Amino acid sequence: MASGYGMHGGVGRCFSFWQEVMGCYVVNTSSDNDSGKMKCTLALEDYYECLHHKKEHARALAMQAAYARSEAATARDDAPSAKQIRSLGLLGKDEESKQLLGRD
Template sequence: RSTAASSQQPKQANKQTTETKFDIGKTVATMSSGYGIRGGIGRCYPFFAGYKECLKTETTSTGLDCKDFREDYFECLHHRKEYERIDTIKEQAKLNEIKAAGGGGGGDEH
């Protein structure tokens, strides 16, 4: 019994719970560890790492130098641009169906 308990302890001791923080002006960016839910590197960690590296060389207090890195990281997390693009495509497909059915009313045909 003591052997099983001792074999579990190293696994728990190796578990990393590091926290990455960096400060830019009033903004502090934090990511818990960079590990994904099933182990390995998290899907957005490469974007976070790029953003973090950019902030190390940031020359403005507003974070404008790293705007693109931040945008990529947040897109990876939340997919807002992706969902917006999907909605736009679906809307256009509906309009195309209506137009093909002859009920366009779009006003561009004279």
């Protein structure tokens, strides 16, 4: 809120950005000339990002898409076969178990 107080009585999360924007406008504009307000576009952009988080959301979506692409592109070399999955790796290994137990 422009008053500086948030919904729960404290300072609003974007109030400091709003103060930067207003300070920039006061310093760079006058009642006769408004051309200096173009210098405040970066501060205004930061204020809008604080309010709406559009860049942060776009960056998160891009990271999720890149992660999904990388997961789809890399094949698992050590992936178990369907037979190993069904037997849990325990069936069909009688010889190996006899050798481990020391029985002939």
